[in-house]
Amino acid sequence: GENVEQHPSTLSVQEGDSAVIKCTYSDSASNYFPWYKQELGKGPQLIIDIRSNVGEKKDQRIAVTLNKTAKHFSLHITETQPEDSAVYFCAASKENNDMRFGAGTRLTVKP
Amino acid sequence: DAGITQSPRHKVTETGTPVTLRCHQTENHRYMYWYRQDPGHGLRLIHYSYGVKDTDKGEVSDGYSVSRSKTEDFLLTLESATSSQTSVYFCAIIPRDGGGYTFGSGTRLTVV
Numbered sequence: 236g237e238n239v240e241q242h243p244s245t246l247s248v249q250e251g252d253s254a255v256i257k258c259t260y261s262d263s264a265s266n267y268f269p270w271y272k273q274e275l276g277k278g279p280q281l282i283i284d285i286r287s288n289v290g291e292k293k294d295q296r297i298a299v300t301l302n303k304t305a306k307h308f309s310l311h312i313t314e315t316q317p318e319d320s321a322v323y324f325c326a327a328s329k330e331n332n333d334m335r336f337g338a339g340t341r342l343t344v345k346p
Numbered sequence: 347d348a349g350i351t352q353s354p355r356h357k358v359t360e361t362g363t364p365v366t367l368r369c370h371q372t373e374n375h376r377y378m379y380w381y382r383q384d385p386g387h388g389l390r391l392i393h394y395s396y397g398v399k400d401t402d403k404g405e406v407s408d409g410y411s412v413s414r415s416k417t418e419d420f421l422l423t424l425e426s427a428t429s430s431q432t433s434v435y436f437c438a439i440i441p442r443d444g445g446g447y448t449f450g451s452g453t454r455l456t457v458v
Binding site: 271332334338 | 377381386387388389390391404405436438445446447448449450451452
């Protein structure tokens, strides 16, 4: 089955700096790649997603890039703010089913 | 939260006792999922359902069973709880636009 690896496991940045989280996947048939943000005591929330027919997608301060050949995708957060502090998960799936998640990245944004 | 309610929110139980967690949704979603979340493992799929009485196993299904007798309810049962099943359990659905899963608020289960 699909295997998703996520790095780094923890990331600390200064407010205003950029943060990048990277994931790799193993199944070349995977075609849907969402990113989730999880705040303390809450369930994961979808923040952005990308499908395999697109190389990059942007939504305000967050963007995701996908390299199908290398089987990796990344989350980019620019102009980070303290409220961006959370745990971020990447995931990969085929047709939005049997979704496999990375182990998570704890992002801390220092004021 | 797409009308997903998980109950209970917290539970402490003893080893060997049966435990049932409930996921309730109000928007007639066909697919429902149960995940467990553990440090260093992310979220792992336990079981999922693609309709009333239609369920299938995920990657960590041993020790768990599920039932879906009504569209709105998806139950996860630990027949005989073990300490290794101490975890946070999340229910999820696929929203109507087909985007990424929508998760409930979770159930924190502690087996002592």
